[in-house]
Amino acid sequence: MQAEAKVRIGLEVHCQLTALRTKLFCACSSDYRSSEPNEKVCPVCFGLPGTLPVLNAKAVEYAAMIALALDCSVAGRSLFYRKNYFYPDLPKGFQISQYDKAGGVPLASSGHLEVEGKAVRITRIQLEEDPGKLTYEGTIDRSSHSLVDYNRAGIALVEIVTEPDLEDARGAKMFLEKLRSLIESLGVSDGELDGAMRCDANISLAGGARVEVKNISSFKEVEKALNYEILRQRTFSGAASSETRHWDERRSITIAMRSKEEEQDYRYFPEPDLPPILLGAAAVDGVRRSMPEVADSKAARFAREYGLSPQLARELAANKALSAFFEECARLHTGYQEMAGLSVSELSAEDVTGERAVAPADYVELVKMVESDAITRAQAKEALREATRTGRPAREVVRSKNLSAVADEGAIAAVIERVAAARPGSLEEAARDKKAFSFFVGQVLKEEPKAQPAIVARLLASRLRAKKT
Amino acid sequence: MPRKPEPRASVDARQVERLADLSRLSLTPQEAERFRGELSTILDYFAALDGVDVSSAPEPAAPEEQPWQREDVAAPSTPDDVLRCVPEKKGRYVRAPRVF
Ligand SMILES: [Zn+2]
Numbered sequence: 001m002q003a004e005a006k007v008r009i010g011l012e013v014h015c016q017l018t019a020l021r022t023k024l025f026c027a028c029s030s031d032y033r034s035s036e037p038n039e040k041v042c043p044v045c046f047g048l049p050g051t052l053p054v055l056n057a058k059a060v061e062y063a064a065m066i067a068l069a070l071d072c073s074v075a076g077r078s079l080f081y082r083k084n085y086f087y088p089d090l091p092k093g094f095q096i097s098q099y100d101k102a103g104g105v106p107l108a109s110s111g112h113l114e115v116e117g118k119a120v121r122i123t124r125i126q127l128e129e130d131p132g133k134l135t136y137e138g139t140i141d142r143s144s145h146s147l148v149d150y151n152r153a154g155i156a157l158v159e160i161v162t163e164p165d166l167e168d169a170r171g172a173k174m175f176l177e178k179l180r181s182l183i184e185s186l187g188v189s190d191g192e193l194d195g196a197m198r199c200d201a202n203i204s205l206a207g208g209a210r211v212e213v214k215n216i217s218s219f220k221e222v223e224k225a226l227n228y229e230i231l232r233q234r235t236f237s238g239a240a241s242s243e244t245r246h247w248d249e250r251r252s253i254t255i256a257m258r259s260k261e262e263e264q265d266y267r268y269f270p271e272p273d274l275p276p277i278l279l280g281a282a283a284v285d286g287v288r289r290s291m292p293e294v295a296d297s298k299a300a301r302f303a304r305e306y307g308l309s310p311q312l313a314r315e316l317a318a319n320k321a322l323s324a325f326f327e328e329c330a331r332l333h334t335g336y337q338e339m340a341g342l343s344v345s346e347l348s349a350e351d352v353t354g355e356r357a358v359a360p361a362d363y364v365e366l367v368k369m370v371e372s373d374a375i376t377r378a379q380a381k382e383a384l385r386e387a388t389r390t391g392r393p394a395r396e397v398v399r400s401k402n403l404s405a406v407a408d409e410g411a412i413a414a415v416i417e418r419v420a421a422a423r424p425g426s427l428e429e430a431a432r433d434k435k436a437f438s439f440f441v442g443q444v445l446k447e448e449p450k451a452q453p454a455i456v457a458r459l460l461a462s463r464l465r466a467k468k469t
Numbered sequence: 470m471p472r473k474p475e476p477r478a479s480v481d482a483r484q485v486e487r488l489a490d491l492s493r494l495s496l497t498p499q500e501a502e503r504f505r506g507e508l509s510t511i512l513d514y515f516a517a518l519d520g521v522d523v524s525s526a527p528e529p530a531a532p533e534e535q536p537w538q539r540e541d542v543a544a545p546s547t548p549d550d551v552l553r554c555v556p557e558k559k560g561r562y563v564r565a566p567r568v569f
Pocket of ligand 1: 023027040041043044046310546
């Protein structure tokens with residue numbers, strides 16, 4: 001059997017900076033999703049002659065945050081370029097974008113994002129304006145006219161371009177999910193919003209030509225679109241020609257697009273109406289300081305500072321509210337592993353921020369009870385569930401429900417004897433086999449949920465030793 | 470002293486055809502020939518600029534502080550004003566010939 005040709009995938013991600021209140025070059029509100037068509041428009045974003053764009057300072061800051069989070073180097077001086085093409089979604093006949101050739105300098109370049117231990121290189125990051133939105137009169141196949149809504153025209157977009165470092169559709173999806181959560185943790189964009197994150201892909205099989213797939217309107221569609229296109233190219237066994245295709249979401253296929261433009265036809269040239277973006281070392285430092293910590297570096301810090309296991313640190317860091325809660329508790333008490341473990345397994349973001357939120361001081365006291373064997377971990381969980389349901393302090397729940405671990409070893413030993421009597425031979429099995437031992441402990445805990453598992457295990461072990469002699 | 474630009478036939482008929490195609494325009498042969506002439510004249514002016522010796526000219530001033538940026542504060546949009554300029558509408562949409 002012939003080995004399948006290696007696949008190489010590069011992505012071009014377009015992400016709206018939805019946290020901005022206004023568009024990229026005018027003061028129109030960026031909140032257009034529930035607006036009537038052409039409601040959030042002005043002479044600037046409508047592309048009327050004689051108007052001048054003025055750059056939104058916050059957009060630069062947010063784009064720089066994304067660049068830094070992706071380990072890119074930010075250009076000290078980057079330029080806006082005009083990309084000229086004739087299409088009704090562009091009111092001016094050109095899109096204000098950035099460019100990396102013909103003297104152009106994009107906002108940032110040469111970064112990477114690690115996905116499952118492998119670095120995906122980021123070629124460049126640039127700021128540009130979103131075009132308007134087209135719909136068609138009647139059916140798309142027949143219609144002779146398009147209807148244009150310019151509410152979206154001029155919305156700030158960050159374009160993130162990767163090297164062709166991805167090897168399959170699943171990898172591409174993982175990359176996009178990680179990128180999305182990274183951007184969301186920076187607080188600059190909400191990927192939940194319809195059309196806020198879109199992507200184009202280029203796909204080539206070893207020995208074949210590069211095919212662009214455009215119009216993938218959400219990250220959910222990416223895996224489907226890529227799998228389809230890889231299969232299509234394999235079927236043509238390397239005979240794929242260099243072309244641009246369009247992802248048809250409704251039919252789940254890619255279709256050839258009659259694209260008239262080649263790169264040179266866009267006649268990129270420097271935007272004469274906008275000064276360069278200046279981001280010197282001091283400005284970049286300022287952005288870095290104002291950035292919320294992203295999940296990956298937070299997890300590393302949790303492992304380093306609190307000695308949490310990597311897995312627990314990652315799970316905790318992935319939840320912003322829980323991370324903040326944990327760090328407050330960590331100022332009050334040093335039982336980090338128990339506090340983190342119990343938070344991750346028992347608490348949601350709502351439990352620590354909502355109306356009936358657990359107070360850090362209360363939580364710390366509960367954890368201390370577990371650590372001193374006053375209550376079992378199962379009892380602590382029960383108290384937390386009750387506390388978050390009712391809004392009562394967990395300590396009070398412990399008291400009113402009379403939760404306490406059975407410390408009386410004689411009582412636990414008696415339960416062990418009862419379990420052994422109910423299952424003849426089970427003691428012998430527990431002595432031979434670790435699994436049977438754990439099972440036995442489990443049976444005891446079922447009989448007596450207030451018993452501490454560690455104490456049960458110790459008593460059972462000494463009971464087995466006594467039996468041997 | 471600026472050098473005299475080399476006169477060059479800057480635009481040929483095929484380039485005009487390509488430009489018309491990208492602009493989604495259909496031109497009659499007469500129009501195409503007229504544009505070929507006009508575009509050539511314009512490009513010849515730029516060719517004249519190419520011939521200027523600027524080696525001793527000072528560097529253009531470059532800003533050191535970030536100039537002309539805007540705070541992210543919304544102002545009311547002016548949809549009625551701009552929609553008045555639209556030649557063809559359907560409801561609130563701008564109606565435009567479809568481009569393939
Ligand atoms: Zn506007």
